[in-house]
Amino acid sequence: MSSNSPRRRDVTVADVAKAAQVSKAQAARALGNYGAVSDDVRERVLAAAEELSYRPNELARSMNTGKSHTIGVVVGDIENPHFGLATRGITDIAKKAGFNVILINTDEDLAAEVDAVQVLLDKRVDGFIVAPASSLNTGHLQRIQEARRPLVLLDRAAEGLDAQALAVDMTDMAYESTRYLLGAGHRRIAFISTIKTDGPYVDGMVLDSSQITERLEGMGRALREEGLELSGELVRLNAGDAASIRNITREVLLMPDPATAVVASDSLIALSVIEAIQELGLSIPDDVSFLMYDDFAWTRLTTPPLTVIAQPVYDMGAAAANALIRQIEGRKPAPAPELAASLIKRGSVGAPRAVAAAVPEG
Amino acid sequence: MSSNSPRRRDVTVADVAKAAQVSKAQAARALGNYGAVSDDVRERVLAAAEELSYRPNELARSMNTGKSHTIGVVVGDIENPHFGLATRGITDIAKKAGFNVILINTDEDLAAEVDAVQVLLDKRVDGFIVAPASSLNTGHLQRIQEARRPLVLLDRAAEGLDAQALAVDMTDMAYESTRYLLGAGHRRIAFISTIKTDGPYVDGMVLDSSQITERLEGMGRALREEGLELSGELVRLNAGDAASIRNITREVLLMPDPATAVVASDSLIALSVIEAIQELGLSIPDDVSFLMYDDFAWTRLTTPPLTVIAQPVYDMGAAAANALIRQIEGRKPAPAPELAASLIKRGSVGAPRAVAAAVPEG
DNA sequence: GTGAAAGCGCTAACAC
DNA sequence: GTGTTAGCGCTTTCAC
Numbered sequence A, B: 001m002s003s004n005s006p007r008r009r010d011v012t013v014a015d016v017a018k019a020a021q022v023s024k025a026q027a028a029r030a031l032g033n034y035g036a037v038s039d040d041v042r043e044r045v046l047a048a049a050e051e052l053s054y055r056p057n058e059l060a061r062s063m064n065t066g067k068s069h070t071i072g073v074v075v076g077d078i079e080n081p082h083f084g085l086a087t088r089g090i091t092d093i094a095k096k097a098g099f100n101v102i103l104i105n106t107d108e109d110l111a112a113e114v115d116a117v118q119v120l121l122d123k124r125v126d127g128f129i130v131a132p133a134s135s136l137n138t139g140h141l142q143r144i145q146e147a148r149r150p151l152v153l154l155d156r157a158a159e160g161l162d163a164q165a166l167a168v169d170m171t172d173m174a175y176e177s178t179r180y181l182l183g184a185g186h187r188r189i190a191f192i193s194t195i196k197t198d199g200p201y202v203d204g205m206v207l208d209s210s211q212i213t214e215r216l217e218g219m220g221r222a223l224r225e226e227g228l229e230l231s232g233e234l235v236r237l238n239a240g241d242a243a244s245i246r247n248i249t250r251e252v253l254l255m256p257d258p259a260t261a262v263v264a265s266d267s268l269i270a271l272s273v274i275e276a277i278q279e280l281g282l283s284i285p286d287d288v289s290f291l292m293y294d295d296f297a298w299t300r301l302t303t304p305p306l307t308v309i310a311q312p313v314y315d316m317g318a319a320a321a322n323a324l325i326r327q328i329e330g331r332k333p334a335p336a337p338e339l340a341a342s343l344i345k346r347g348s349v350g351a352p353r354a355v356a357a358a359v360p361e362g
Numbered sequence C: 001g002t003g004a005a006a007g008c009g010c011t012a013a014c015a016c
Numbered sequence D: 001g002t003g004t005t006a007g008c009g010c011t012t013t014c015a016c
Helices: A013-020 A024-031 A039-052 A058-065 A081-096 A110-122 A139-146 A171-183 A210-225 A242-254 A267-279 A313-328 B013-020 B024-031 B039-052 B058-065 B081-096 B110-122 B139-146 B171-183 B210-225 B242-254 B267-279 B313-328
Strands: A070-075 A100-105 A127-130 A151-154 A164-166 A189-192 A261-264 A289-293 A307-310 A342-344 B070-075 B100-105 B127-130 B151-154 B164-166 B189-192 B261-264 B289-293 B307-310 B342-344
Touching: A013 A024, A013 A039, A024 A039, A058 B058, A070 A081, A070 A110, A070 A313, A081 A100, A081 A313, A081 B081, A081 B100, A100 A110, A100 B081, A110 A127, A110 A139, A127 A313, A139 A151, A151 A313, A164 A313, A171 A189, A171 A210, A171 A261, A171 A289, A171 A307, A171 A342, A189 A210, A189 A242, A242 A261, A242 A267, A261 A267, A267 A289, B013 B024, B013 B039, B024 B039, B070 B081, B070 B110, B070 B313, B081 B100, B081 B313, B100 B110, B110 B127, B110 B139, B127 B313, B139 B151, B151 B313, B164 B313, B171 B189, B171 B210, B171 B261, B171 B289, B171 B307, B171 B342, B189 B210, B189 B242, B242 B261, B242 B267, B261 B267, B267 B289
Parallel strands: A070 A100, A070 A127, A127 A151, A151 A164, A189 A261, A261 A289, A289 A307, B070 B100, B070 B127, B127 B151, B151 B164, B189 B261, B261 B289, B289 B307
Antiparallel strands: A100 B100, A307 A342, B307 B342
């Protein structure tokens, strides 16, 4: 008969040991299956455990093993499908390896990230996966390493750190896609990103995000090959909320020498940019061409379907989890996986109005 | 001078106590600020802690307080924006209250959910928020309550449990929206959902999901008022992956007496349904009307913009976290918040072809 | 194989 | 206010 009388205290190894008439040590060994235990003892202990519906206290276990089987994941915004998908990649791999995930959202706020790292450090997680809000300000990440805890970067790189970064290298793809736009005849290409800076963009400016740095680098290279360059007029950062994205879109599209193509740095920005374009009564791609980073299912449903730069986001998350877990388990680091972006040409890029007749689409 | 020599062992209260020349107890009191400590002692302890860069071991702390300041969140699919947004609501509130979140993804698999609950129970989380994969099979959830741990349900209700469920009551909205469709002249309305069942739908069938049950209840009521009824022909469950959703869509649209309107049970289904419709060369809403649950930004960007049933998903997550935390802290439960859905009429519902001329759009 | 006893780092009585 | 002494529930020496 199982004792279903609701008790206050949890049943512990001591209880099981008593019931099985063995020492606490033997019970613990059988339960945690380590050390040497005779079949007879193991059976009795397991039976007693079952009978008492014993459950190990993982907290206590973690305390003396030093392993919590938990990894800390720190991202900017779980609501953003980009991170939602990456997180899915992480949790899938983690679960398979027997690790749990503590997820902290920082809203891309550095102070919140510093805090998150501290909390996780105090909680003694076995390792960290963080998508750093800043690629420059990394003291808190260094502290992770000083505490000798494995750390892997997600989605962006960071300086002053000897940590593996699982991110898609965007420089080449940014270059390619800009060439594609140039090839279609565009000379005025706007780039809109949420990244926060102190002032408007100026060429060569040092940015806080490796992702944006790479994109502008590739874009700049392609531009310069055509005798053009990046300017604060068309490279528009600090596009925070929907309203500011809308304003920026209007500005670049209504200025004297307006942009004929606009590139949205992520799917959230894209949504507001497209709305603003529609609101202006402009049509894609006849009046303005559009290109965005990240490929989500809905981009195929718009009219026209959108041309996008696809990134293997799920794989990136999975790779990060894999890399981290290898590190935690002290295995040799795996070779960095291919995390390549690709340009998916659908219908949102065309020739600019002025040269529409002259230049055939790529 | 701070000792930067990298040591193996973490610095503990004992170390701080020694450095501050006080007892371990006093150091602990000052550090954890509880009990009575003189200003002098407090200062010395804090200074020593700073000097040694002491950090509390939350694991140890949790062990004797019994509180981990961590809540377990179990959802079906974090990659689904619906849960992504709800999770954001949860983490925002949790963080504000000083709680961390361990997130487990079950892929809507009951066995995985049972497992997740056990793991979280063993980890001694302070409370649970779970979006139950099954509204019927709830033994594992009962075990949470037997262990005297707070539990709050998210997004769907569950039987055999005395737990607060933070979910949008869809019955009325399902009724209203069906009436809207009926009012537009539709008599053949398809409903497509991923929910798994043993066989095809038959009227009055007991379903495993309270959400779908409510929706069909509201829909059925409206239908019956017009002398119609729910049938397995048009209520299509088990729409698992993109391919099966596509097939189902084709079936209901190509059958002898085809559906003139289709309702998608969530945004993921919606994407595949719309693609299938486009693939058939049909136009929305001229050839077929479309309605979906959940309002995401992209639904405004399609041509035409989609008519949707919006749910306050973020608020639902936030409310769940709030309710749980109140329970954890032993405060009296807050009054259940309003979590109302609303029908947002955009352009995807029109009159069916046959009666297009006769019935004006609602 | 087994058991007694000593930790892990902290909080919580309990005396003084 | 302060220090001493027990724990929390487990793992881990270390003898036997």
